[in-house]
Amino acid sequence: MATRQTLVRYGLKPTVFVLCLLPLLRQGWLAYTGNLGANPIGELTNETGVWSLRLLLVTLAITPLRRLTGWGWLVSARRMLGLYAFAYGMLHLAVYWGLNQYFDLSLIAGDLKRPYIFAGYLALLFMVLLAATSTDAMVRRLGRRWQKLHRLVYAVAILGVLHYLLLVKIDFLPPLGYGAALAALLGWRLWAWQIAPRWGVLLRRGEPVTPTRLAGHR
Amino acid sequence: MYIGKPSDIKPSEITDRKVYQQRRRFLGVAGVSAAGLAAAAALPGLLSASRGVHAQARLAAAYQSPFNTKEALTPYKDVTTYNNFYEFGVGKSDPAELAASLKPHPWTVTVDGACASPGAYHLEDFIKPHALGDYVYRHRCVEAWSMVIPWVGFPLAEVIKRARPTGAAKFVQFTTLLDPKMFPGQRFPVLDWPYTEGLRMDEALHPLTLLAVGLYGEVLPNQNGAPLRLVVPWKYGFKSIKSIVRISFVEQQPITTWMRAVPSRYGFYSNVNPDVDTVPWSQRYERRIGNLFKQKTLMFNGYGAQVAHLYAGMNLAKDY
């Protein structure tokens, strides 16, 4: 019987890798066949942005899912999901710099005053820090500080939703939908890590869930 | 003039810009002034026959507007598949996909308010007195994209003169049909339905201001605001209200749908203005649909020579 390690290495990780690549392949195919619609650059901008946000939320769903289902192996996909969110964010930025502003520095700088653009940069800057410290070596080197640093992912997600809310014309439903999903993911943590332990509520496994117990998992 | 049944026309013929432009030139030379009348008389039958992207019935125009731009036309496919028409949904492709639910025939247009000759007209009667013309205008969306669209229509001024507004008529208010069965987007409170728009009387009487019944020499597709829409080319696209059922002469400046929705962003005038941002966007540049590179946006969308005098002495940063 295959060990958990081989299942993760040859099953879970390649699957997640390919799944996360699909939106990019799809956009590439649509661009190649000229099927991105009347405003292909706008389409590429929005799709890369929205996939960055979606993958960020999937990344944040791993811990609650793991706790609720007891499927501990889910955590092995977390780093890859986070890095994909970062990759789509970088693609988003590349499309914006190259195809929306044509690398015109005065345009790029002039846009910084817009709150939605500023929130986007801040989110991506934080993601650079997270991606740069995502290696095993960095986890070991930073020790407890690594956990603290990587709480920035909550700020990234909040800024991502804020960015979306600030850029829509009138249809607030999609950004509010992502905002509600984020609120649920963060609310679960608040409950499981702050409120439940204090109330002495025991989760299914019969032990209180604490941040230290949850974090150390890689 | 009714040129042929929709099924007689090969799609290639309809979408080919060269063929279309040749035909326009020919018609301009022929100068059949009765063509507009004939087209209007034929409208009801054609409207109900029309379905699908390339199945619109042909319309022929009797004259060319002196304001026509020579810029390259935006392809028919883009003009009819990339639309903001929230009555069908907020997505750009929703209007084209859901357009069949709109039945633009029979259709009644009501003219009322401060005027000596109010009335409610069947669409065909409403159009009949007017010769149709070709109007090739730039169209600038507040979302910083633009198109060049060959409309078929007639000046709003002709309708206003027919209605004989009284001295109390300072503004003209327009209203879109309210019918959630025909407009599935109206089931959601994205905007305060029905959509309304307004113009100052001098703007409404301006010869650039158009009531359109067609585009690309065809009856207006549903997703573009069938059967009757406004076109005000020096203002952002949302001013050009679609699927009109009411034209009212009023004394007070109307509160338009977008003013009500986001007053800090959308004002009554909404003139295209590269120097005034529409939060969250800059309006300095626009992407002409079909072009890779953006281009500078022109004041009044390039119609300043015609309309700038309407706003003399006004602070357009304040009266946005």
Ligand code: HEM
């Ligand atoms: C690096 C800085 C960023 C810049 C300069 C930027 C810029 C933009 C621009 C120009 C748009 C299109 C707005 C429009 O259509 O008018 C956009 C859309 C979007 N961006 Fe960003 N963005 C940044 C970072 C991010 C990040 C980090 C995320 C996700 C966490 C993100 C998520 C989105 C989403 C969800 C949309 C809207 C997509 C839609 O409307 O369907 N952006 N962004």
